[in-house]
Amino acid sequence: MIKFANVSKTYSGGQIALQKVNFEVKAGEMAFLTGHSGAGKSTILKLISLMERPSVGEVFINGHDLNQLRRKDIPYVRRDIGMIFQSHQLLMDRTVFDNVALPLVIEGYSRKHIVRRVSAALELVGLRNKQELSPKTLSGGEQQRVGIARAIVNNPPLLLADEPTGNLDPKLSLEIFHLFEQLNNRGMSIFIATHDLGLIARMKHRTLTLNQGRMIEDALQEDMFGVTTKLPGDMR
Amino acid sequence: MSLLFHGRETTPKVRKQSLWQRIRGGFTNHIRQILASLGELWRTPLASIMTIAVLGLSITLPSTLYILVKNSSQVTAGWGQAGEISLYLKEQTTLEQANGTLLSVRLMTEIADVELITAEQALLDFEAQSGLTNTLSYLDENPLPHVLVVTPKREHLAPTAAEHLLERLERLTHVDFGKLDIEWLKRLTAILSIASDIVWIIALLLCISVVLIIGNTIRLNILNQREEIIVMKLVGATDNFIRFPFLYTGIWYGLLGGLMAWFLVVFILWWIQSGIEALAELYQADFVLSGLDLTALTVILGLAVMLGLLGSYISVQKHIKEIEPK
Numbered sequence: 001m002i003k004f005a006n007v008s009k010t011y012s013g014g015q016i017a018l019q020k021v022n023f024e025v026k027a028g029e030m031a032f033l034t035g036h037s038g039a040g041k042s043t044i045l046k047l048i049s050l051m052e053r054p055s056v057g058e059v060f061i062n063g064h065d066l067n068q069l070r071r072k073d074i075p076y077v078r079r080d081i082g083m084i085f086q087s088h089q090l091l092m093d094r095t096v097f098d099n100v101a102l103p104l105v106i107e108g109y110s111r112k113h114i115v116r117r118v119s120a121a122l123e124l125v126g127l128r129n130k131q132e133l134s135p136k137t138l139s140g141g142e143q144q145r146v147g148i149a150r151a152i153v154n155n156p157p158l159l160l161a162d163e164p165t166g167n168l169d170p171k172l173s174l175e176i177f178h179l180f181e182q183l184n185n186r187g188m189s190i191f192i193a194t195h196d197l198g199l200i201a202r203m204k205h206r207t208l209t210l211n212q213g214r215m216i217e218d219a220l221q222e223d224m225f226g227v228t229t230k231l232p233g234d235m236r
Numbered sequence: 237m238s239l240l241f242h243g244r245e246t247t248p249k250v251r252k253q254s255l256w257q258r259i260r261g262g263f264t265n266h267i268r269q270i271l272a273s274l275g276e277l278w279r280t281p282l283a284s285i286m287t288i289a290v291l292g293l294s295i296t297l298p299s300t301l302y303i304l305v306k307n308s309s310q311v312t313a314g315w316g317q318a319g320e321i322s323l324y325l326k327e328q329t330t331l332e333q334a335n336g337t338l339l340s341v342r343l344m345t346e347i348a349d350v351e352l353i354t355a356e357q358a359l360l361d362f363e364a365q366s367g368l369t370n371t372l373s374y375l376d377e378n379p380l381p382h383v384l385v386v387t388p389k390r391e392h393l394a395p396t397a398a399e400h401l402l403e404r405l406e407r408l409t410h411v412d413f414g415k416l417d418i419e420w421l422k423r424l425t426a427i428l429s430i431a432s433d434i435v436w437i438i439a440l441l442l443c444i445s446v447v448l449i450i451g452n453t454i455r456l457n458i459l460n461q462r463e464e465i466i467v468m469k470l471v472g473a474t475d476n477f478i479r480f481p482f483l484y485t486g487i488w489y490g491l492l493g494g495l496m497a498w499f500l501v502v503f504i505l506w507w508i509q510s511g512i513e514a515l516a517e518l519y520q521a522d523f524v525l526s527g528l529d530l531t532a533l534t535v536i537l538g539l540a541v542m543l544g545l546l547g548s549y550i551s552v553q554k555h556i557k558e559i560e561p562k
């Protein structure tokens with residue numbers, strides 16, 4: 001699903017964000033990406049969602065070499081990636097419903113289909129009753145959930161999340177993570193950048209750790225006591 | 237939950253929409269965007285009205301002038317066709333000689349019609365028109381000459397051709413001189429042609445400024461919606477999807493501005509109609525202002541829409557690509 005081959009990223013200002021990163025996330029997998037602030041987590045997600053291009057190396061999404069992708073195909077690749085952003089990226093002058101509906105509207109679905117899907121997505125994040133409100137009037141956590149609903153509304157094969165629980169209380173964070181697990185159980189590949197180590201520890205999933213732009217660990221989180229087991233090399 | 241996963245492929249892969257899905261989706265989107273862009277104008281009524289007014293007024297001026305110039309050339313063309321040459325015969329010419337000249341003129345191929353107005357008849361006409369009766373009794377003799385009123389064929393009515401014909405007629409034996417009142421016609425034609433050039437230049441300049449104004453308005457719209465454009469690109473909107481609402485906005489500006497121009501032109505022409513008719517009456521022409529037909533409406537609307545579209549197209553081409561999520 002996602003494959004990074006020897007990827008380095010240096011921003012135009014000269015900041016080195018990633019150095020020779022190699023990893024692979026298989027279809028149907030759920031994996032965490034963690035590391036200190038500034039380690040390069042967001043950069044990895046931006047490379048996947050085509051907001052940035054690698055300076056060196058290749059990024060593959062579903063076998064597509066993103067370096068080879070023509071500009072006009074970018075939107076179609078993005079439609080298959082649900083993205084949840086650190087900053088929610090909601091349209092404040094539209095209702096919650098319209099925000100969530102956006103990916104479907106862009107694909108030109110019928111109104112009926114849109115209403116059904118948006119309602120289901122909002123139901124899932126518990127905001128069904130707020131669909132006519134503006135995101136402005138919602139709390140940070142609620143806005144985050146609107147973003148989640150929008151990311152999953154067209155049922156993408158891959159879901160990316162950058163600090164999806166940054167603004168949520170622990171209980172809600174756990175709920176959201178369980179939601180991700182549910183989605184994963186239905187076959188959605190999920191890749192979450194977070195530094196909420198407590199939450200990662202509670203969930204037994206593969207965790208990739210970055211430090212200063214280098215991938216330093218790729219391990220399966222075995223239990224809640226911080227004991228990690230390195231994955232065999234062929235699973236990386 | 238289950239609904240949300242309805243229709244998902246078992247092996248997730250990058251889905252490309254089929255051609256049919258793209259066409260259908262594209263069509264739905266266009267209808268939505270056409271209506272949405274109109275709604276967008278409605279949301280900022282004042283700004284929209286100003287832009288539409290600029291467009292409407294800019295088109296009104298050249299349209300009105302154009303219709304006026306076109307009408308005057310039609311009228312003068314009509315005058316040219318009614319043009320006659322008056323041949324004044326020499327003083328001593330007898331009635332027989334006059335009739336002889338009449339015959340030889342009638343034989344010329346360039347001539348459509350010729351009529352002899354004898355000196356006596358001319359005097360009677362003069363008396364009737366002036367109200368002075370028995371003029372002859374005060375005069376020793378009739379001072380008026382016989383006159384041949386010559387109507388050339390249509391193709392000899394253009395100013396130069398008519399002048400050539402006049403020269404030939406003047407060489408006839410009993411003809412004293414001929415009169416073709418053509419100078420003023422030539423002058424008028426020249427003035428009208430200059431006027432029409434000026435109208436075209438004004439129209440061109442105004443059209444350019446309309447394109448620039450619309451372009452700038454659309455540019456501001458695009459910049460205002462920067463955040464929105466970024467979010468839409470992030471969730472997979474194509475450049476075209478983002479582009480079209482702005483193009484439709486341009487078209488709406490054009491359409492509404494064009495309608496406004498049409499109504500203004502109708503109003504202005506109605507306003508000056510009576511003045512023009514009074515003027516035309518001075519030249520004893522039956523004159524009805526024409527040009528306000530369906531063709532003119534189509535041309536005005538078409539032009540306005542083209543300008544709106546062009547302005548927005550230039551803006552959209554330039555600015556939408558530049559806005560990329562970072």
Ligand SMILES: Nc1ncnc2c1ncn2[C@@H]1O[C@H](COP(=O)(O)OP(=O)(O)OP(=O)(O)O)[C@@H](O)[C@H]1O
Pocket residue numbers: 011012013015016017035036037038039040041042043044195
């Ligand atoms: N647009 C940019 N231009 C220049 N440098 C950048 C840009 N974005 C990120 N960087 C730099 O790249 C490095 C990695 O940033 P990144 O945002 O990927 O970190 P992160 O792991 O997501 O951090 P955080 O946990 O704080 O979100 C940082 O040193 C940052 O300064």
Ligand SMILES: [Mg+2]
Pocket residue numbers: 041042043086162
């Ligand atoms: Mg980050």
